[in-house]
Amino acid sequence: MAEHKAGFVNIIGNPNVGKSTLMNAFVGEKLSIITSKAQTTRHRILGIVNGDDFQMILSDTPGIIKPAYELQSSMMDFVKSAFEDADVLLYMVEIGEQALKDEQFFEKIKNSKIPVLLLLNKIDASTQEELEKQVQYWQEQLPMVEIHPISALNNFNVKGVFERILELLPESPAFYPKDQLTDKPERFFVNETIREKILLFYKKEIPYSVEIETEEFFEEPEIIRMRAVIMVERDSQKGIIIGHKGSALKRVGVEARKDLEKFFGKQVHLELYVKVNKNWRSDARQLKRFGYNQKK
Ligand SMILES: Nc1nc2c(ncn2[C@@H]2O[C@H](COP(=O)(O)OP(=O)(O)OP(=O)(O)O)[C@@H](O)[C@H]2O)c(=O)[nH]1
Numbered sequence: 001m002a003e004h005k006a007g008f009v010n011i012i013g014n015p016n017v018g019k020s021t022l023m024n025a026f027v028g029e030k031l032s033i034i035t036s037k038a039q040t041t042r043h044r045i046l047g048i049v050n051g052d053d054f055q056m057i058l059s060d061t062p063g064i065i066k067p068a069y070e071l072q073s074s075m076m077d078f079v080k081s082a083f084e085d086a087d088v089l090l091y092m093v094e095i096g097e098q099a100l101k102d103e104q105f106f107e108k109i110k111n112s113k114i115p116v117l118l119l120l121n122k123i124d125a126s127t128q129e130e131l132e133k134q135v136q137y138w139q140e141q142l143p144m145v146e147i148h149p150i151s152a153l154n155n156f157n158v159k160g161v162f163e164r165i166l167e168l169l170p171e172s173p174a175f176y177p178k179d180q181l182t183d184k185p186e187r188f189f190v191n192e193t194i195r196e197k198i199l200l201f202y203k204k205e206i207p208y209s210v211e212i213e214t215e216e217f218f219e220e221p222e223i224i225r226m227r228a229v230i231m232v233e234r235d236s237q238k239g240i241i242i243g244h245k246g247s248a249l250k251r252v253g254v255e256a257r258k259d260l261e262k263f264f265g266k267q268v269h270l271e272l273y274v275k276v277n278k279n280w281r282s283d284a285r286q287l288k289r290f291g292y293n294q295k296k
């Protein structure tokens with residue numbers, strides 16, 4: 001029988017370096033939302049690439065930060081879990097970056113027993129000279145680690161990295177059915193699409209104070225009907241989300257619906273409303289309900 005390879009390939013790094021952009025490029029679907037703001041990703045999201053003789057299970061994780069509240073602690077628990085089950089680690093940095101802000105995680109990478117590929121991302125925004133300097137810098141920092149310059153955005157050298165990961169994957173049967181693309185349910189992608197629009201359209205603390213819950217997802221032959229609640233921490237934030245005569249909320253709804261129609265390949269009806277849920281991001285019980293705090 002022909003050899004079959006399968007394993008977990010976990011992407012970690014500082015916020016905003018392009019982890020989600022890379023995972024989507026590998027999978028060829030927009031599984032993870034992407035914005036120019038830090039802490040766009042809050043969960044660990046699997047993206048599965050299947051072939052006849054392999055299954056590569058990528059996992060996108062939140063950017064590494066020092067947690068200031070319970071939600072962020074639980075985001076870092078997702079990162080820790082990504083260290084525990086990886087067969088290959090992809091440590092992503094961007095051009096110009098100087099080491100991980102968190103030394104504990106950096107030590108873990110230094111001492112990793114499993115293969116680590118350092119992906120030097122966003123080289124499209126760099127010069128040859130700067131790139132060479134950066135490669136040298138990282139070689140000194142992490143002599144045991146392979147360095148791969150890439151541009152996740154422009155798909156430069158993404159295929160090369162993919163081929164290298166395939167070589168490193170252990171021999172193993174598949175972990176998931178071969179037609180499965182992710183571990184997350186449909187409602188998760190509804191939540192995330194709405195949250196992406198909120199990250200894009202609102203300033204400062206607002207996006208970080210928001211959580212989405214899709215309460216209804218009902219598929220009819222011609223249309224999918226969805227209803228989602230946008231939760232904020234304070235009354236003042238509710239007003240900002242809704243905007244003058246509801247115009248801001250309407251924009252979120254329109255833009256999210258367009259993306260969801262693309263994602264599900266079907267007409268979508270999306271109803272949104274806003275609710276105050278005081279201090280949800282510091283409340284362990286609520287976080288658990290929203291899919292965080294899984295270990296606790
Ligand atoms: N120029 C350039 N920009 C990139 C590249 N890859 C990603 N970006 C941009 O970098 C920003 C962050 O990308 P994400 O993929 O959301 O980064 P992330 O590491 O998942 O961020 P968090 O989830 O917040 O930790 C977005 O504006 C991307 O368009 C690249 O190769 N070149």
Ligand SMILES: [Mg+2]
Binds near residue numbers: 021033
């Ligand atoms: Mg991300």
